[in-house]
Amino acid sequence: MSEIKVMIVDDSAIVRKHLADxxxxxxxxxxxxxSDPLFALPRMKxxxxxxxxxxxxxxxxxxxxxxxxxxxxxxxxxxxxxxxxEKGGQTTMQALAAGAVGFVTKPKLGLRDFLEDDSNGIVNAVRAAAKANMSALRRATPAPVKPGATRVAVAPSPQDAMAETTDRVIAIAISTGGVQTIEAVLTRLPRTVPGMVIVQHxxxxxxASLAARLNGLCELEVMEAKDGDRVINGRVLFAPGGRHMRLKRSGAxxxxxxxxxxxxxxHRPNADVLLKSVAQCAGRNAIGVVMTGMGDxxxxxxxxxxxAGGKTAAQDEASCVVFGMPREAIKHGGAQQVVSLEDMPAWLMAAARSAVVSA
Incomplete structure (x- = not known):
């Protein structure tokens, strides 16, 4: 791989120097x-x-x-x-939704020590970003919904229309490039979709910021998960950052x-922890997807x-920002199908409409 070329834009001279070093x-x-974008842009051109x-x-x-x-x-x-x-978290979420492929958190205290620490994650974030498929990220950006317009969604099947709970569970693993990608999926799903559990690194x-943002964009109820939350139709539970999440059965x-x-x-949350628990608890009634992200x-x-008999898929390379996680899922033999981002909502609903196996 050829040498990665980087431009740093930061108003702090200390940050610029230490990042460059x-x-x-x-x-x-x-x-x-x-020191600011107006200085950076002419040099970038x-x-x-x-x-x-x-x-x-x-x-x-x-x-x-x-x-x-x-x-x-x-x-x-x-x-x-x-x-x-708290404000920065919301702002960074806006940045990821606008197309940023990664982020590193600068501490309020001990900034110089942080920037001099080789393990601060900045180098890895830059290297991961250099591999990003920006054309896929652009395609993942959902079209804005005009006020009063009907959101495009996959039509539910008649038998799903009055469901109050779900025997199906959808589990998704996603990482780099995931903010725009998961938005493109969730905004096209109806409230009758089976309950979803998601690990986003x-x-x-x-x-919490991601869930709140998506909750305002989707027909679905999108939440950062709390211990004991139920998985029901139309609800999306994100594993909290810094904590693991797994599925459990409580009666029916x-x-x-x-x-x-x-x-x-x-990783914490870790996707394997979640998906393995879904395999154990839901078996053939589970639907699993591995989407854009770096690593395995x-x-x-x-x-x-x-x-365990669940329906499984991996996102295709052309629509991934980073194909690492889906590629490894395919290599391990876990993906029954390879599905494009555009087709993913319809694939999920088709999988959900297949016969449910009695527990």
Whole structure:
């Protein structure tokens, strides 16, 4: 792979210097650093970067506005590098929805030490971003819904129309590029879709912001999961950032258990933890999907779902921002089908309409 070219845009001279030193040490070429977007853009036009590392709060133009401008002019992998506050969490969520493919949280205290720490995640985030398929990210962006317009959704089958609970469970593993991708799926599903449990790799606080945002866009009830929440039709439960989630059976009902624990394969929440529990609890009544993301989380869990008789799929390479997780799921033999992002809502509803097996 050729050397990655990076532009840093941050109003702090200390951050720019230490980020440049860190990336250069890792063999990444820093082609420029600017204190705000209006300084950065002319330099980018003469030597466009492979990856943009972008702050949020800057003078003259904020990072979100600049991000949208970049995506409109020349879609480019962007890693947001900002401080985590309640407001910052919401802002970073806006950035991911606008097309950023990754983010790193800058601490409020000990910033210099953080930036000098090789394990702070910035280098990995930049390398992952450089592999992003930006054309897929652009296709994943849902068209805005005009006020008063009817949202496009997959038509439910007649037998689903009055369902109050579900015997089906849909489990999804998703990571890099997932914010726009999962939005493109959920906004096209009707309220009659079986209950969904999702692991999206995110740190604490961000999953709550993601769920709240999607809840306002979808016909579905989208929530950050709490221990004991029921899995019912039309409800989407996201594993909280920093905590694992698994499915449990409570009589005839499905509920989730949210719990602390060590990192599993470098992740908490971990998709394999969730998917394996779905295989055990729901068996042939489960539907599993591994979507865009880096690494192999979810591959083993999807294989267990397949072995248990569940319906399984992986997102296709052309529509993935990063094909790592789906590729590994296919290699492990867990994906019955490979499905494009465009076709995923219809595939989920078709799988849900197949005969339910008595528990």
């Amino acid at each position: 860190l990336l250069t040490k890792a063999g990444i070429q820093v082609i420029g650093a600017a 003469t030597n466009w970067p492979d990856v943009l590392v972008l702050d949020v709060e800057m003078p003259r133009m904020d990072g979100i506005t600049f991000l949208k401008q970049v995506m409109a002019e020349r879609p480019t992998p962007v890693v947001m590098c900002s401080t985590l506050t 995110m740190p604490p606080n961000f999953t 009902q499905y509920v989730v258990e949210v719990f602390d624990g060590p990192l599993v394969n470098h 989380d979810g591959a083993r869990g999807l294989k267990e779902m397949f072995n």
